[in-house]
Amino acid sequence: DIQMTQSPSSLSASVGDRVTITCRASQSINIYLNWYQQKPGKAPNVLIYTASSLQSGVPSRFSGSGSGTDFTLTISSLQPEDFATYYCQQSYTSPYTFGQGTKVEI
Amino acid sequence: QVQLVESGGGVVQPGRTLRLSCAASGFTFSSYGMHWVRQAPGKGLEWVALIWYDGGNKDYADSVKGRFTISRDNSKNTLYLQMNSLRAEDTALYYCARSVWPPGHSHGYYESWGQGTLVTVSS
Numbered sequence: 001d002i003q004m005t006q007s008p009s010s011l012s013a014s015v016g017d018r019v020t021i022t023c024r025a026s027q028s029i030n031i032y033l034n035w036y037q038q039k040p041g042k043a044p045n046v047l048i049y050t051a052s053s054l055q056s057g058v059p060s061r062f063s064g065s066g067s068g069t070d071f072t073l074t075i076s077s078l079q080p081e082d083f084a085t086y087y088c089q090q091s092y093t094s095p096y097t098f099g100q101g102t103k104v105e106i
Numbered sequence: 107q108v109q110l111v112e113s114g115g116g117v118v119q120p121g122r123t124l125r126l127s128c129a130a131s132g133f134t135f136s137s138y139g140m141h142w143v144r145q146a147p148g149k150g151l152e153w154v155a156l157i158w159y160d161g162g163n164k165d166y167a168d169s170v171k172g173r174f175t176i177s178r179d180n181s182k183n184t185l186y187l188q189m190n191s192l193r194a195e196d197t198a199l200y201y202c203a204r205s206v207w208p209p210g211h212s213h214g215y216y217e218s219w220g221q222g223t224l225v226t227v228s229s
Binding site: 043101 | 150153156165167168208211215216220222
């Protein structure tokens with residue numbers, strides 16, 4: 001199985017900060033890496049797919065990059081509604097593993 | 107608009123069975139692969155199972171293989187998860203999710219999710 005490791009597990013940030021979350025795969029997954037945002041009590045919501053494609057309707061302050069084994073999610077200017085937990089997921093091969101999550105807190 | 111509504115969760119004793127349903131609307135259900143993803147209380151997301159658009163291929167996480175069965179009825183726009191021999195570690199919120207393949211790619215992402223149905227396995 002491909003292991004997905006996110007860092008950090010949590011971070012504290014302020015409105016307006018630039019935030020970067022990293023995700024590392026235990027083997028190459030090409031560009032098949034997706035990012036989801038989850039708020040408490042809600043289902044996850046896709047932000048980025050195929051490493052760098054912005055899902056329709058998602059604000060442009062979110063961006064993704066990377067290929068192979070190393071990926072990043074960047075929030076260019078953190079907004080109040082961005083405080084949530086973020087998960088990466090590889091869709092390269094079954095089982096379609098998720099990272100452990102990164103909680104972004106004030 | 108796309109809507110996925112899970113049902114069938116509840117409290118069940120270890121070793122018993124439960125069947126979850128996911129009613130789909132707002133899109134051509136028979137054209138999309140569907141997945142189940144679960145989340146134990148306070149924990150992260152875990153992929154459980156997938157089924158192709160036509161039911162022709164299925165796949166499972168090792169943790170549920172041999173105990174859970176994914177199926178679909180395209181005439182009823184409904185996805186199912188039959189869960190047998192339930193264990194305490196199966197306690198989770200179970201989401202169904204629609205898989206979308208970006209143009210030119212053969213690997214998808216979860217574009218739509220239901221609200222989840224809670225399964226609690228406890229004696």
